[in-house]
Amino acid sequence: MSGKGRVELVAVHKSYDARSAVSDINLVIPSGSYCCLLGPSGCGKSTTLRMLAGHEQVSDGDILMDNRNVTDFSPTQRGTAMMFQNYALFPHMSCLDNVAFGLRIAGMSKADRHARARELLTLVNMQDFAESYPDQLSGGQQQRVALARALITQPDVVLLDEPLSALDPFLRIRMRKELKAIQKKLDLTFIHVTHSQEEAFALADLAVVMDGGRIQQVGSPRALFETPSTPFVAQFIGGHALMQGSLGSRSAPGTELIIEGAPRGLLGDTQLGPFREAAAGTPVSFSVRSDHLDILPATTAPAPGRFLLPVRVTDVEFQGAFIYVECESAGSVPLLVYLPDRSQQVPEVGSEVCLGWSCAHINLFSPQHANPTTEVQP
Ligand SMILES: Nc1ncnc2c1ncn2[C@@H]1O[C@H](COP(=O)(O)OP(=O)(O)OP(=O)(O)O)[C@@H](O)[C@H]1O
Numbered sequence: 001m002s003g004k005g006r007v008e009l010v011a012v013h014k015s016y017d018a019r020s021a022v023s024d025i026n027l028v029i030p031s032g033s034y035c036c037l038l039g040p041s042g043c044g045k046s047t048t049l050r051m052l053a054g055h056e057q058v059s060d061g062d063i064l065m066d067n068r069n070v071t072d073f074s075p076t077q078r079g080t081a082m083m084f085q086n087y088a089l090f091p092h093m094s095c096l097d098n099v100a101f102g103l104r105i106a107g108m109s110k111a112d113r114h115a116r117a118r119e120l121l122t123l124v125n126m127q128d129f130a131e132s133y134p135d136q137l138s139g140g141q142q143q144r145v146a147l148a149r150a151l152i153t154q155p156d157v158v159l160l161d162e163p164l165s166a167l168d169p170f171l172r173i174r175m176r177k178e179l180k181a182i183q184k185k186l187d188l189t190f191i192h193v194t195h196s197q198e199e200a201f202a203l204a205d206l207a208v209v210m211d212g213g214r215i216q217q218v219g220s221p222r223a224l225f226e227t228p229s230t231p232f233v234a235q236f237i238g239g240h241a242l243m244q245g246s247l248g249s250r251s252a253p254g255t256e257l258i259i260e261g262a263p264r265g266l267l268g269d270t271q272l273g274p275f276r277e278a279a280a281g282t283p284v285s286f287s288v289r290s291d292h293l294d295i296l297p298a299t300t301a302p303a304p305g306r307f308l309l310p311v312r313v314t315d316v317e318f319q320g321a322f323i324y325v326e327c328e329s330a331g332s333v334p335l336l337v338y339l340p341d342r343s344q345q346v347p348e349v350g351s352e353v354c355l356g357w358s359c360a361h362i363n364l365f366s367p368q369h370a371n372p373t374t375e376v377q378p
Pocket of ligand 1: 043
């Protein structure tokens with residue numbers, strides 16, 4: 001482990017004129033981690049990346065790198081390198097000169113910088129294209145050269161702004177594997193901006209979901225998927241059904257959860273979290289993973305430890321490994337169910353069925369999100 005490349009943002013704020021673009025960002029990115037900043041268009045992820053790079057001034061707060069306060073440092077003083085969406089290769093320079101460029105600026109001799117550039121072209125498997133020009137390369141090849149160019153100054157932190165978005169879907173998947181492999185091999189910190197949940201899940205050790213200039217949730221992709229902390233996060237990462245209810249009476253085995261039109265179920269104290277002491281009648285909102293919902297006959301009898309919600313099937317969509325079944329409950333909230341394609345029980349559109357799920361699969365949102373109004377518009 002190099003031990004370098006720890007990044008910390010402390011109460012970082014950015015406004016353009018009077019409009020706030022990023023607010024109150026507090027985040028620690030451990031050295032050697034692959035961090036993805038994820039969120040819909042305009043959520044402030046590129047502004048955050050540009051502030052880390054030093055291409056944008058911070059309005060308030062501090063940026064620390066390896067405990068140095070770099071807030072007022074120039075981009076070259078920070079130990080970061082940036083890789084842009086369009087790769088920004090110089091069209092009139094060969095790949096070798098493009099990669100060596102950062103060392104030319106630093107004043108290194110031609111022989112030395114070319115030797116180092118060849119090493120990096122080999123690292124990204126582009127050694128045979130040293131004399132080619134950018135317009136002779138495919139998108140994926142240009143991206144590899146851009147990565148080599150970013151790495152040549154031996155940064156501790158590599159900043160990547162939508163690096164895969166210009167590639168076709170097949171190449172995108174291949175290149176993301178290569179990015180991750182190089183990041184692990186060199187043990188550098190990568191901070192990668194994307195609006196794709198799939199990309200962030202595939203790459204990130206640490207995923208940061210942003211909305212409206214603020215961090216909504218930070219965690220491993222698995223933690224985000226298992227326990228999204230807000231309705232926005234659950235909707236943005238997808239694959240969750242969102243519901244509302246209220247708490248009922250409390251007894252020894254647990255507290256009742258009341259959902260309109262459904263038999264009551266019980267929640268244990270661990271699941272209740274901040275709602276442990278809440279009074280009967282308190283509204284709650286929660287998510288259940290779409291692949292944890294079962295479609296059952298309308299006549300299914302209630303059983304302890306399970307919720308049953310009568311719904312009507314409004315749409316059925318074939319999606320390969322999964323079939324998406326959209327349902328509507330009495331509260332007319334659309335609920336998405338993922339049925340494995342091998343499932344024998346694909347319902348008809350218009351049929352009345354029950355959704356069933358285990359009480360243990362309920363993920364309550366924190367109290368300030370009990371009445372969600374968030375609509376995700378990626
Ligand atoms: N130079 C600027 N001047 C004024 N406002 C800006 C500037 N750059 C960004 N903004 C505003 O700041 C907010 C955040 O923008 P930012 O580019 O960081 O979002 P983003 O999440 O990266 O979006 P996208 O995915 O579309 O690139 C937006 O409301 C945007 O209009």
